[in-house]
Amino acid sequence: MSTSNIDDRLARLAPTSSPDPERLAAARSAVFDTTEDERCGSRRGRAHDGAHVVDLHDAPDDVVTPLGAARRRRNRHLGAAAAAAGVVGVVSVGIVLLPGEAGIFPASPESTCEDQLLRHLGPLPEDAEEPVWRTVASESTDTTDTTLLVLDGGGLAGACSEIRGEGGGFTSTATWSLPDVEPAADEILPRGITTGRAPVVWGVADANVTGVVVTHEWDHGTSRSVVEARVTDDGYWSAFFSPEDRIPQDAEPRFTWQLEDGTERSMALDEAWPGVDASTPLAEARREACGMTFPSSSPRLVLEEVRDDAGVTFLADGAGPSVLCLQDAGPPYSVRLASGGTTLEPETSPAEEEAVADYGGAGSRGAALVGRAGDDVARVQVTTTDGLPFDAEVVDGYWVVWGAALGSEEGDDPWQDATLRWYLTDGSPGGERTVFE
Amino acid sequence: MSTSSPGDPAPADGDPAERLAALWDAHAVRVQAYLLRHTDPDTAQDLLSETFLVAWRRLDDVPAEALPWLLVVARNLRYNAARSQARRRLLTTELTRLENAAPSVSGSPESLATERDQLLRGLATLTDREREALLLVAWDGLAPSRAADVAGCTTAAFHVRLHRARRRLAAFVDDDSSALRAVGSSTPATRRSA
Structure with missing residues (x-):
């Protein structure tokens, strides 16, 4: 036909x-x-x-008509102190700032955003099909056009914000690699948060969620912004902000959502890292994003810790196998490095005043090293061949050292010829050796 | 198809109520069909009312070629509603929505009913954007430039979307027809073996 x-x-x-x-x-x-x-x-x-x-x-009278640009927002409260505050113009890691280009943005921010994301992602493999993007949300205000796209088939999302004026304006583009994790029943999952002048906050929600509200508070709670997110039929929610919202860069969003039965739930971002003895739905989703398969049936969370924009999760069973996951500290908790190994047999465990390295790994966005320490070892330090010292976390006979700054696009191994030093509980040096002799 | 109805009310000065009535008579069915393609019948009814209420309150903004303007308002109201109401996608499938929007005419010949069934099933397999591109042109009678306004993309992007949609729907119809013919030819053999 x-x-x-x-x-x-x-x-x-x-x-x-x-x-x-x-x-x-x-x-x-x-x-x-x-x-x-x-x-x-x-x-x-x-x-x-x-x-x-x-x-x-x-009936609502604030709908955006084809000739208008009214914002579709409700429940917004901005404190006077916030209105007077300066706006931080720095954007977070992962966002590319492009100089304003007059005429680059014609009628459709969506199609322009597709082009921006393709440029951001770099050249595609020759045999790759052209990416097909789906618009989750697109919003225009007097000053800002923001578009959120997801790749058909999942796995990747991107947002573009164009702020007009101010010497030609500027564009920010952010992309997120999405883990294959769905929200639990009645829960939401934040997928992406950008800061800067036109922040974007978005995520996915279980089918029972009927509405999501994003709240920012700052100045010790004296100023806040409460915005009802747009929720799509297929479970995406998103809230876009513009410079006039004056959201400070360090104002972490908090989420409240409603369920079909009328009940309400809420979540703060720090619930993603509650510590090894606690569990929250967000922490479980974050751990699931690691995709770690443990080789024995009784893994135990030994260490979970965040430093700057990365966090580490370390599981072991006390007998031999252990796995480590280094991931982004914030949504969508993309994995930077996953590594695992089987430690030495118990009879060859380090002596009380000894420390040994078991396995390590490095990727483009971080590196980590795992080992064990005897009972009298209180502190472990690893110095890379470049002379950079890293203090390890020593927990339950294991030690873990990691660093986002150790990532290398070239695949360099920071642990090659690195030096392991350890110190005893009385503060005295315990010994020194090359990490992998 | 023309993008404006012969019955399009002139935006000249006149009785606002009469102009609203004329807008309703000219476009309400189209707007209702558009909304039924995207949401359940009750919500479509609400949004249809709200669309024309927005037109009433902003009557001076409504252009002479009113249908694309009304469809954009309906689309934006739909987005607003989607934010605050329970999602019903599991209850109302795309195919159900299409069938709601284009009900079969009683007394249609069987061949037409078959074609309707085939096309609606094919439409349901397209992406939301592709389906919308086809129907804004074929059902709502909009020119691609106006349809692009409603779809929220550039005219060039809309043309690409429309081309892909036509190609994919044509491929579906071809495959479906082949499958039907294959089923038809295998039926006697099945009977013989039975």
Whole structure:
């Protein structure tokens, strides 16, 4: 069948009369009753036939019309102190700032954003299919165009914000590699947060979630912004901000969401890292993002810790196997490095005043090294061949050292010829050796 | 198809109520069909009312070629509603929505009913954007430049989307027809073996 007659065949199916005359009549009654009331200045109630009746007197009047640019926001409160505060113009890691280019942004921020993301991602493999992006949300204000796209099939998302004016304006682009993790029942998952002048906060939600509210607080709680996120039919939620929102860079969002049964839940971002003895839905999702398969049936969380923008999760069973996951400290908790190994047999465990290295790894965005320490070892330090010293976390007979700064695109191994030093509980040096002799 | 109806009310000065009534008569069915493609019947009814109420309150903004303007308002209201209401995608599939928007005409010949079924199933397999591109042109009668406004993309992007949609729908119809023919030819053999 040729494509030329598809339109003709479809046109024959076009509804020429109302597909639902009863509801059309009811809608007409609602409109004209309301307009009549508005003309007469009254708000009298009216009786309608049929079960489905809508009172349009309070219908939203802030919808974006084709000629307007009103924002679709509710429940916004900005403190006076915040309004007077300066706006931090620095954006977080992972965001590319481009100089403003007059005329680059025509009618569609969506298609422009697709191009921006492709440039951000760099050249595709020759045999790769052209990425197909789906628009999750797109919003324009007087100053800012923001678009959030996800790759068809998942795995990657990106957001573009263009701030107009101010010497040509500027554009920020952020991309996120998405782990294959779904929100638990009745839960939401933050997927991406950018800071800077036009922050973007977005995520996914379970099917029972009916609404999501994003709250920022700053100045010790004296200023705050409360924004109802847009929620799509397929479970994405997003809230976009512009410079006039004046959200400080260090104001962490908090989330509140409603379920179909009317109950409400909330979450703070630090619930992703509650410590090894605690569990929260966000922490479980974050751990799941690591995708770690433990070789024995009784793994134990030994260490979870965040430093700057990266965090480490270390599991062991006390007998031999252990695994380590280095991931982004914030959503979507992308994995920077996953490594695992089997330590030496118990009979060859280090002596009480000894420390040994077991395994390590390095990637483009971080490196980590795992070892064990005897009972009298209190502190472990690893110095790379470049002379950079890193203090390890010593927990339950294991030690773990990691650093986001040790990542290398070239695949350099920072642990090659690195030096391991350890110190005893009385503070005295315990010994020194090359990491992997 | 023309993008403006012969019944399009002139934006000239006049009685606002009469102009609203004329807008309703000219476009309500189209807006209702558009909304039924995207949401359930009750929500579509609400949003249809709200769309024309926005038109009423901003009557001076409504251009002479009113349908694309009304569809963009309906689209934006739909986005707003989606933020605050329960998601119903599991209850209302794409195919159900399409069937709601284009009900079969009683007394249609069987061949037309078959074609309708085939095209609607094909439409349901397209992406949201591709389906919308096809229907804004084929059902709502918009020119691609106006349809691009409603779809929220550039005219060039819309043309690409439309081309892909036509190609994919045509491929579906071809495959589906082949499968039907294959089923038809295998039926006697099945009967013989039984």
